[in-house]
Amino acid sequence: MSALLAPALAALAVLPPVAAVDVTTYGWVTALKVAIVLGVIPAGALILGYVFLLKMMSHMQSRLGPMEAGPHGVLQLVADGVKFLQKEDIFPSRADRRVFAAAPLVVLMSTFLLYVVIPAGPRAVVEDLDTGIFFALAVSSISVIGVLMAGWASANKYALIGALRAAGQLIAYELPMVLAVVGVVIQAGTMSLSGIVVAQANYEVSVFGLFEIPKVPYVFPQIVGFLLFMIAAQAELSQAPFDMPVAESELVAGYMTEYSGFRFLFFFMGEFGSAFALAAIAATLFLGGWYVPGMSMDAVASDIIGPLVLGGKIMLVAFFIFWVRFTYPRLREDQLQSMAWKVLIPISLVNIAVTGVAKVVF
């Protein structure tokens, strides 16, 4: 953890004294951003893990789930985290030690970078890149390198098979995901995530020219794209029905098989952190992001209400992700590949074409 805290501490060190509070100075803004990113990821992972993995799953299975650690077990994952920090840090004797140690950090880094471009309000965004969605999709693929490193360095056959499956799967599903996003980008005319939110706030649908429905999120015009994006996100996150890389009944724990202690915790955080981030991206692209109809686009209040709205939408998307995860059996690796290449990619190409035509025509 100390490696992660270092940039935050460094950022704090260059800050001006507290007395001269000027939140617009570069140092303060940077510190705030670093703190948000460092705080949001563990918090997001904790919330998703607790609400969905522990509680929702248990209730769906007519159980209670954790009850003892804190009221209704809210501290369960905190206890898990503290426990994992105390566990022995095992390196398998034939492991490639450096790569083995670096792999969880690479996965976690990919997750951290995802958060950089997600807007939670008109100004509540770490860095509003012009090519925000492009950046997000690019960095989300970095995690596969970490997974491959983990599988290779573990010197374990299950881990290796799991890592190769993960690589094949992520490559296959990255494509439909990008293509699904292209539809949104065409419609919004921008690749900036903040721009997409604004575009959705201003988007109007006219029904046969009779009457107009204002402020429609893109989930309605881009319903095909939304479904494609959610399926691809499910695969990207290695959740059932696409959880072959970590298929318990086949590959023990896949690429994580040999990881113990806090290194496993990094993977765990990375898994739920990216679930949180991808849900946020889905909410931004298709559900209108931080914007709710009736809210002023530029008010300072939007910067406060916006994150809450976005959080609610994230939970909604994540609910579907985890609902599917706990219900569906998993596909076989070849079925998964054929589904990606033969079904999803053609559909997404057609979707792009239709969107483009519609954009030109209307």
Added chain:
Amino acid sequence: MTVTEPQQLAYIAGQAAEARLRFELETEGMTLNIGPQHPATHGTLRIIVRLDGEQVVWADPSCGYMHRGYEKLAEVRKYQQVTTLVNRIDWLSSFCNEVPFILAAEQLYEVEAPPRAQWIRTLLFEMGRIANITLFLGEMGVQLGAITPVFYAFRDREHVLNLIEAATGGRFHPNYDRVGGLKDDLPKGWVEETKAVMDKVREFCDQMEDLLLGNEIFERRMRGIGVIPARVGLGYGLSGANIRASGVDWDIRRDEPSVLAWKDCDWKVWTHTDGDSFARYWVRLQETREAAKLVDQLCDGLPSGPIMAKMPARLRVPKGEAWVHTENPLGEMGYYVVSDGGPSGPFRCKIRSASFNNISILPWILRGVYVPDVITILSSLYFILGDIDR
């Protein structure tokens, strides 16, 4: 016994895989050791598979990690003590294990239990079947990645276990049979409660049909996977739902004369012609429903009377050999008991357990399949370690 096209195709594929093994195999493969502590093996089965990519070139199951030596231990115990032992062979339906043994012992003792005892035996036998197969129905989902069904299975199985406990005193290992009858009669109100629970079991079956059987992914993972042609299956000694799924219409409960009460009930033996994993799952699901039906009928027709026969006043078991087999949840279970006429227990007790034969087909059936299908096939053949290793 009709040979369907998928069965024929599977046979050809098997032959091709064998030819490939014999003449072509010179690739760089990887040997993967599944087990003995692997989540898919329901315990401690170990399968050594040679992989070419993700395809299995050959598989060699290695059992014995749960071998406890029942046959030897039965030789140094009394007949009454052996029931305690054989309870633990197939631990999901313990009562079903003791019934054939006690019937064999009764044959040797030359006594016969009164009708009420036989009916209660049949009743609990079918409840054991439900307790066993419900877990299979849920566990199949876990092996394919759907984790929720098994929780429902455990939930609804609990009701059945409660009833078994109420009747026998043992939730898991009843040890309820005695030579010549039963330990106790049923408690008051048990019959009504049982019929209420059977409704829950039927509900559970419907739920599984919705959750798993109707799921496209489940179907795609199961259909055409692990097809067993009937003749090959019989040659390996597959029995129970595994062979009925291949179209062999054979159920010992119906086809063999037995002192138990199946002949007095109206029920149906389900078969399926595909012989694949899906067929095995489907047949077991129907069997659970039939078992619930049987329990209802047995509850209705329960005769009154004593539950223990008059035992002849002799201490020695006459010399002889007896073979009794029944249709257990996992397949045919039989005991070949030899008495030497002495005061001790069985001289020889050969236990023919279903899973041992069911699993012996694995080297044949696993050739050429993918690793995920190994799990599907293993689970759909449905074995219990104690039943393999004894």
Added chain:
Amino acid sequence: MSDAPTDDQTEDAAPPPPDPEREELVAALRRDLGDWLIEHVNANGDLWVRVDRKAWLKAGEVLREKHGFDYFCFLSGIDWLNNAELVQRYEQVWDPDAEAAGDGAADEGPYVGGRVAGGDTRFQVFARVYNVQRKLGITLKADLDDANPSVDSWVTVYRGADWHEREAWEMYGFEFAGHPGLRHIYLPVEFEGFPLRKDFALLARVVKPWPGLVDKEPVPGEDEEEGAEEAAPA
């Protein structure tokens, strides 16, 4: 219970009528095997056939190919050794009346008598196959040589016999000629001895015999145990 007469004589006096279907099967088998079919017993709705060990493989082939006995039930062995000494050691105090009854647990001969389709030698291999169409089962037996218990393997006929023969090899030391690989199936490779042979003593019982009915004995050290529990740190 006590007033029940030993009425097994009356039952023996009226044997069930011989089953024509099974008799017919035996006749057909005899046509193929000739003198190698030594003996058959048709009782209790079941059929035992003892063949010469030279005809063991042939009997399996004939049953499967000609008579449709597709289903392989099991294959195993019996050790008929009358190891009275070992048996008595296992008996202990369970059944004192049996000792008083006088005629002894042991038969006179070296091997236990009174078997169905039993032979003259110590080891017997037996198997059961089944015809699922006719719902007919048959138990085949063959006597094996004492010094060199060996018989032809059934693997070529019933593929399921593979594991059963490995088990019989492991448990009894039977050799199966033509078996592709007689390896250990249940026991670790370093295991010594053949557990199901009658002269294989269970070590736990030899070292510490079963105490018998513990109810008859006073429970020792009850007070001491309670004291120890109280003395233990909280």
Added chain:
Amino acid sequence: MGLVEKGWLPKPLTKVLNSARRYSVWIYQWGLACCAIEMGSALASPRYDVMRLGVIPFPASPRQADLLVVSGTLTDKLAPSLRRLYEQMPDPKYVISMGSCANCGGPYWDSYSVTKGCDQIVPVDVYVPGCPPRPEALLEGIVLLQQRIGDEDMAERWKGEPPVVAGPTNSGVVVGGGPIA
């Protein structure tokens, strides 16, 4: 984690660390014999639901597990695997011996192939008697183990020396000892 290895920690921190381990016991998914089904009931059946106590049955790999429940008969053939499995688990790790077979051989006390007691192979923290124990019994065993974890002296544990084998304590838990890491 230098402080932890030295075994010097302030009391409140020890308390926090202990309770974290106490409420987060990841149990390795591995069943041996009959008891495995009762363990499965305890883990999966809504009536027992061990997850309430923070016992989470996720890990399929021993590397992520804290608790190993030896649930059933241990045979001589399997004993080396059990030892290896135990060694694969990261410290601090705990073992519950569930059922008569794992405790002492149980009904197979005279068998030629059964190990009479898994404590010959691995150090055991809690013994749960029964054949098989009811899920409630396993729950009690787990609660006793959690109490034990809560009261654990970190210094003792992390010194790398085996704790001395104690006699039966008041709670009925027999404290086992054994080499650590």
